[in-house]
Amino acid sequence: MLRFIILVTLLVSSACALQWKIYREELIGNEESSDEVIVKMNQGLPGVCWVCKWAMKKVKKKISNGTTADDIKNKLTRVCDWIGFLKIMCKSLVNKYVGTLVEELSTSDNPATICINIGVCKKKT
Missing domain, CATH: 1.10.225.10 (Saposin-like)
Incomplete structure:
Protein backbone atom coordinates (compact mmCIF):
# COMPACT_ATOMS: atom_id res chain seq x y z
CA MET A 1 0.00 0.00 0.00
CA LEU A 2 2.82 2.39 0.88
CA ARG A 3 4.54 1.68 -2.44
CA PHE A 4 1.31 2.49 -4.26
CA ILE A 5 0.96 5.82 -2.46
CA ILE A 6 4.57 6.74 -3.21
CA LEU A 7 4.16 5.76 -6.87
CA VAL A 8 1.00 7.84 -7.24
CA THR A 9 2.65 10.81 -5.53
CA LEU A 10 5.63 10.62 -7.88
CA LEU A 11 3.40 10.37 -10.95
CA VAL A 12 1.31 13.35 -9.91
CA SER A 13 4.43 15.37 -9.09
CA SER A 14 5.95 14.53 -12.47
CA ALA A 15 2.80 15.57 -14.31
CA CYS A 16 2.65 18.87 -12.41
CA ALA A 17 6.33 19.57 -13.07
CA LEU A 18 5.90 18.89 -16.77
CA GLN A 19 2.86 21.16 -16.98
CA TRP A 20 4.75 23.91 -15.11
CA LYS A 21 7.69 23.60 -17.54
CA ILE A 22 5.42 23.83 -20.59
CA TYR A 23 3.56 26.85 -19.18
CA ARG A 24 6.78 28.63 -18.28
CA GLU A 25 8.30 27.99 -21.72
CA GLU A 26 5.21 29.49 -23.35
CA LEU A 27 5.55 32.65 -21.28
CA ILE A 28 9.32 32.92 -21.71
CA GLY A 29 8.82 32.52 -25.45
CA ASN A 30 7.47 36.06 -25.34
CA GLU A 31 11.01 37.20 -24.42
CA GLU A 32 10.10 38.41 -20.96
CA SER A 33 12.48 38.23 -18.03
CA SER A 34 12.05 35.35 -15.60
CA ASP A 35 10.97 37.73 -12.81
CA GLU A 36 8.20 39.13 -15.02
CA VAL A 37 7.08 35.61 -15.87
CA ILE A 38 6.92 34.61 -12.21
CA VAL A 39 4.99 37.75 -11.24
CA LYS A 40 2.51 37.21 -14.11
CA MET A 41 1.95 33.63 -13.02
CA ASN A 42 1.60 34.66 -9.38
CA GLN A 43 -0.82 37.53 -10.00
CA GLY A 44 -3.61 35.03 -10.51
Whole structure:
Protein backbone atom coordinates (compact mmCIF):
# COMPACT_ATOMS: atom_id res chain seq x y z
CA MET A 1 0.00 0.00 0.00
CA LEU A 2 2.82 2.39 0.88
CA ARG A 3 4.54 1.68 -2.44
CA PHE A 4 1.31 2.49 -4.26
CA ILE A 5 0.96 5.82 -2.46
CA ILE A 6 4.57 6.74 -3.21
CA LEU A 7 4.16 5.76 -6.87
CA VAL A 8 1.00 7.84 -7.24
CA THR A 9 2.65 10.81 -5.53
CA LEU A 10 5.63 10.62 -7.88
CA LEU A 11 3.40 10.37 -10.95
CA VAL A 12 1.31 13.35 -9.91
CA SER A 13 4.43 15.37 -9.09
CA SER A 14 5.95 14.53 -12.47
CA ALA A 15 2.80 15.57 -14.31
CA CYS A 16 2.65 18.87 -12.41
CA ALA A 17 6.33 19.57 -13.07
CA LEU A 18 5.90 18.89 -16.77
CA GLN A 19 2.86 21.16 -16.98
CA TRP A 20 4.75 23.91 -15.11
CA LYS A 21 7.69 23.60 -17.54
CA ILE A 22 5.42 23.83 -20.59
CA TYR A 23 3.56 26.85 -19.18
CA ARG A 24 6.78 28.63 -18.28
CA GLU A 25 8.30 27.99 -21.72
CA GLU A 26 5.21 29.49 -23.35
CA LEU A 27 5.55 32.65 -21.28
CA ILE A 28 9.32 32.92 -21.71
CA GLY A 29 8.82 32.52 -25.45
CA ASN A 30 7.47 36.06 -25.34
CA GLU A 31 11.01 37.20 -24.42
CA GLU A 32 10.10 38.41 -20.96
CA SER A 33 12.48 38.23 -18.03
CA SER A 34 12.05 35.35 -15.60
CA ASP A 35 10.97 37.73 -12.81
CA GLU A 36 8.20 39.13 -15.02
CA VAL A 37 7.08 35.61 -15.87
CA ILE A 38 6.92 34.61 -12.21
CA VAL A 39 4.99 37.75 -11.24
CA LYS A 40 2.51 37.21 -14.11
CA MET A 41 1.95 33.63 -13.02
CA ASN A 42 1.60 34.66 -9.38
CA GLN A 43 -0.82 37.53 -10.00
CA GLY A 44 -3.61 35.03 -10.51
CA LEU A 45 -2.82 33.31 -7.23
CA PRO A 46 -4.75 34.36 -4.14
CA GLY A 47 -1.59 34.42 -2.02
CA VAL A 48 0.20 37.24 -3.86
CA CYS A 49 -1.88 39.91 -2.12
CA TRP A 50 -1.18 38.35 1.27
CA VAL A 51 2.55 38.12 0.46
CA CYS A 52 2.62 41.78 -0.52
CA LYS A 53 0.84 42.93 2.65
CA TRP A 54 3.06 40.72 4.81
CA ALA A 55 6.27 42.07 3.26
CA MET A 56 5.15 45.71 3.38
CA LYS A 57 4.12 45.35 7.03
CA LYS A 58 7.55 43.91 7.93
CA VAL A 59 9.45 46.64 6.06
CA LYS A 60 7.20 49.43 7.41
CA LYS A 61 8.04 48.34 10.97
CA LYS A 62 11.77 48.62 10.25
CA ILE A 63 11.84 52.07 8.68
CA SER A 64 11.51 55.51 10.21
CA ASN A 65 11.06 59.03 8.86
CA GLY A 66 14.79 59.51 8.25
CA THR A 67 15.31 56.27 6.34
CA THR A 68 16.87 56.73 2.90
CA ALA A 69 15.67 55.13 -0.33
CA ASP A 70 18.75 52.87 -0.38
CA ASP A 71 17.98 51.65 3.15
CA ILE A 72 14.40 50.87 2.15
CA LYS A 73 15.62 49.04 -0.96
CA ASN A 74 18.02 46.95 1.15
CA LYS A 75 15.25 46.06 3.60
CA LEU A 76 12.97 45.10 0.71
CA THR A 77 15.55 42.75 -0.77
CA ARG A 78 16.01 40.99 2.57
CA VAL A 79 12.39 40.78 3.77
CA CYS A 80 11.54 37.76 1.59
CA ASP A 81 14.15 35.60 3.29
CA TRP A 82 11.79 35.18 6.26
CA ILE A 83 8.58 34.19 4.50
CA GLY A 84 9.27 30.48 4.00
CA PHE A 85 7.82 28.59 1.05
CA LEU A 86 6.44 31.77 -0.57
CA LYS A 87 9.97 33.18 -0.90
CA ILE A 88 10.07 32.95 -4.71
CA MET A 89 6.73 34.72 -5.07
CA CYS A 90 7.86 37.43 -2.65
CA LYS A 91 11.21 37.99 -4.34
CA SER A 92 9.69 38.20 -7.81
CA LEU A 93 7.14 40.72 -6.55
CA VAL A 94 9.80 42.86 -4.87
CA ASN A 95 12.13 42.69 -7.90
CA LYS A 96 9.40 43.79 -10.30
CA TYR A 97 8.07 46.68 -8.20
CA VAL A 98 11.17 47.70 -6.22
CA GLY A 99 11.19 51.32 -7.43
CA THR A 100 7.49 51.83 -6.83
CA LEU A 101 7.65 50.07 -3.47
CA VAL A 102 10.48 52.31 -2.28
CA GLU A 103 8.38 55.37 -3.14
CA GLU A 104 5.24 53.92 -1.56
CA LEU A 105 7.05 52.93 1.63
CA SER A 106 8.34 56.49 1.93
CA THR A 107 4.76 57.70 2.31
CA SER A 108 2.37 57.22 5.21
CA ASP A 109 0.30 54.64 3.31
CA ASN A 110 -0.49 51.41 5.12
CA PRO A 111 0.62 48.01 3.69
CA ALA A 112 -2.81 47.22 2.19
CA THR A 113 -2.94 50.56 0.36
CA ILE A 114 0.57 50.05 -1.00
CA CYS A 115 -0.38 46.64 -2.40
CA ILE A 116 -3.56 48.06 -3.94
CA ASN A 117 -1.56 50.90 -5.52
CA ILE A 118 0.86 48.52 -7.25
CA GLY A 119 -2.04 46.39 -8.47
CA VAL A 120 -1.53 43.09 -6.67
CA CYS A 121 -4.51 43.50 -4.35
CA LYS A 122 -8.04 44.53 -5.17
CA LYS A 123 -9.63 47.47 -3.47
CA LYS A 124 -12.43 46.42 -1.15
CA THR A 125 -15.72 48.13 -1.73
